Amino acid sequence: MSRIALLALLFATPVLAEEVNVYSHRQPELIQPLIDQFTAETGITVNLAFVDKGMAERLKAEGSRSPADLVLTVDIGRLMELVGADVLQPVDDPVLEANIPAEFRDPGDLWFGLTSRSRVVYASKDRVKPGEVTTYEDLADPKWKGRICVRSGLNDYNVALVAAYSLHHDAAETKAWVEGLKANLARKPQGGDRDQAKAIWAGECDIALGNTYYMGQMLADPEQKDWAEAVNVVFPTFEGDGSHMNISGMALTKSAPNKEAALKLMEWLSSDEAQKIYAETNHEFPVKPGVERSALVASWGDFTPDTLSLADIAAARPAAVKLIEEVDFDN
Structure with missing residues (x-):
């Protein structure tokens, strides 16, 4: 095959877009502003599935075939259910370690707090x-x-x-x-x-x-x-x-077919920008030090x-x- 023909073939082959599949305990409208901004900045598509109950059981039943890369939860208990079901994998990531204080992370890096x-x-x-x-x-x-x-x-x-x-x-x-x-x-x-x-x-x-x-x-x-x-x-x-105190949090599933893209989303969710959007949208406290609470939340006083x-x-x-x-x- 000539060099010109090879180049033509390469340029004609479609590039598969990155995507992340998320199972979320949170109502979609509460996190959609975050998802929209992440996609706008990275081009990575986020497919969001609202799973109100039985997330651990669902992931366990799906096993290695599960399409879920990332889970978002609303309570430390839900995170520990996932840990107990053995459906998560640890994430040793310097960005997450730098952005999220130790008290808001699992000692074994299986889950990470997003807001408190x-x-x-x-x-x-x-x-x-x-x-x-x-x-x-x-x-x-x-x-x-x-x-x-x-x-x-x-x-x-x-x-x-x-x-x-x-x-x-x-x-x-x-x-x-x-x-x-x-x-x-x-x-x-x-x-x-x-x-x-x-x-x-x-x-x-x-x-x-x-x-x-x-x-x-x-x-x-x-x-x-x-x-x-x-x-x-x-x-x-x-x-x-x-x-x-309690937290909303995130964790990487054991199956994670799009692990690299999922890690990009996890890192972004811990960033100053995402933490500010989260705080403004959901009226919660950012976990990343230095990110201010929204004016409304601050009006309730210090504690x-x-x-x-x-x-x-x-x-x-x-x-x-x-x-x-x-x-x-x-x-």
Whole structure:
């Protein structure tokens, strides 16, 4: 074959575009701005599949045939489920190590935090005075009897909070606290975090547990704005420590057919640019040092994060679930 013919053949052969397949616990609209910007900058297509439940089981069933390269989750418990299912592979990457602090990374490099959030108290502006609730321990005080709303005790976020409580207190104290919290409920646990703010607005209760970022989502929704404006965000602490934290995170699957492109996405998600977009879009706290919180999130005030290891909290979750079921919290 002549040189000219060879060159013609090379130029005629289509170049396969890079792509990344992502399984996400997060609603697509919450991360689409990130995906769009990444694709615009790199030309890499991101195929996003929303997997609300059963991600670990799905990846395990798919095995080496799984198309998923990367997973995005909303809770440390979900990440640890994936670790336990043995469907992830470690990522030894200097960029991720430099951008994401050690407390937001798995010691074995199987998962990496992207944003953090705190489990806070929504407190009625009209019926709760500043300083009335300052600790998680306060929530079991009889003065709140009939005044607290909460979603299911078995929700991932509440399980993580109980798990964290159990690491700050002994078993008897933790059980007494869960029972005390249940005794103070104004109604049966139900709905999501936004529903608890709505209940406060409607006068059904005075305080509730919720994640910080839901406040931003409600303020951006004309139908829910009044709910958010009816409450103050209070950062309670564990006595002698800080406010309970959780993360959204990412991990590389064991199958990862597009590993190189997936690593580019992971690195980009940890960058200043992506962390800022994430913070502005989802009203969460960036994990990369030096990236500022959004103006709205900053307006809720400063707080001291709890010092517990996320891995330790995840390890305490099974016992927390057992306790929540034992006290029949949701009934």
